[in-house]
Amino acid sequence: MAKDKIVEVAGLHQRYGDFEAVRGISFEVREGELFALLGTNGAGKTTTMETVEGFRPASAGTVRVLGRDPHRERRAVRSHVGIMLQEGGLFPDLTVAETVDLWRDIVPGARPRDEVLEQVVLADRADVRARQLSGGQKRRLDLALAIVARPRVLFLDEPTTGMDPEARRTTWHTVRGLVADGTTVLLTTHYLEEAEQLADRLAIMHQGTVRVAGTVAEVLAGHGDRISFRIPPQAAVAELPRPHGAEPQVSAGGGGPVATYTLTGPPTGPGVQRALRELLDWADDRRLELAGLEARSASLEDVFLRVAGHPAVEEAHR
Numbered sequence: 001m002a003k004d005k006i007v008e009v010a011g012l013h014q015r016y017g018d019f020e021a022v023r024g025i026s027f028e029v030r031e032g033e034l035f036a037l038l039g040t041n042g043a044g045k046t047t048t049m050e051t052v053e054g055f056r057p058a059s060a061g062t063v064r065v066l067g068r069d070p071h072r073e074r075r076a077v078r079s080h081v082g083i084m085l086q087e088g089g090l091f092p093d094l095t096v097a098e099t100v101d102l103w104r105d106i107v108p109g110a111r112p113r114d115e116v117l118e119q120v121v122l123a124d125r126a127d128v129r130a131r132q133l134s135g136g137q138k139r140r141l142d143l144a145l146a147i148v149a150r151p152r153v154l155f156l157d158e159p160t161t162g163m164d165p166e167a168r169r170t171t172w173h174t175v176r177g178l179v180a181d182g183t184t185v186l187l188t189t190h191y192l193e194e195a196e197q198l199a200d201r202l203a204i205m206h207q208g209t210v211r212v213a214g215t216v217a218e219v220l221a222g223h224g225d226r227i228s229f230r231i232p233p234q235a236a237v238a239e240l241p242r243p244h245g246a247e248p249q250v251s252a253g254g255g256g257p258v259a260t261y262t263l264t265g266p267p268t269g270p271g272v273q274r275a276l277r278e279l280l281d282w283a284d285d286r287r288l289e290l291a292g293l294e295a296r297s298a299s300l301e302d303v304f305l306r307v308a309g310h311p312a313v314e315e316a317h318r
């Protein structure tokens, strides 16, 4: 049976005066999954999040969270929702423990303080004042407050921005644990690796529209495999072979110019093998070395850059 749709966004438009920041986007987040909204700067991610969180009504289209309008039925929705905003509002002089206790006093059905601090890996910081925490620890305290009330749905707006790689990984561990416990998560991020690591499904936004959506595998499908190598100094660019008609793209690299071929067709299919053989035969015949030779599938970064640079709408896989 299909899982419940926890968040449903259909034909959402959002305007600021004359400017349309969100231009008719649709996506849904199903029960128990983590859905990541990625996008270029100003793509409309935060605007979308704020609408889903109920802070602003939709200019047009519909938004439902747990089957209700998150703006008009804010009270009913809020009790099931945890929100971690981009800028948390911590009291600098309260300790970590006092901060969590303050929230525990406000929300009904709060989880035990130690359990929450354990989950966000702040148990050993319980007596430290908020202002003395590192940036990453402050974000994790924001996360702790978002999960105190055992929300069914969690909205995380750039939860790891500004964190060092280790703090980011710690936060990913926490978020994975929440999803494993059945929490549905919608997050925005600028880190493609974060989406690759965490997301069951994702959407990439650009200029107010969703350009690509689906599982990571679906999003990568059709974007082609890549073969690249440093162009041997003895070879002119015009002489490079065109395996399967693929044209080399030449870019600057640390050790000299690099040729990259993008091969369309099924991912990691026979096309790559044949193209590699053709390239290697070409190099062997001329006694050339293809330094840094690499064959790989398209990455999320490849897709992201293509979306950012190409206004043509890519068909979404839903």
Ligand SMILES: Nc1ncnc2c1ncn2[C@@H]1O[C@H](COP(=O)(O)OP(=O)(O)OP(=O)(O)O)[C@@H](O)[C@H]1O
Binding pocket: 016, 019, 021, 039, 040, 041, 042, 043, 044, 045, 046, 047, 048
């Ligand atoms: N209150 C506002 N008034 C007018 N324009 C706004 C307002 N808030 C956002 N915008 C504009 O709407 C567009 C979308 O902004 P939004 O913050 O939703 O994008 P974003 O994808 O979250 O961007 P970023 O990745 O840079 O945080 C941007 O062009 C932004 O300048």
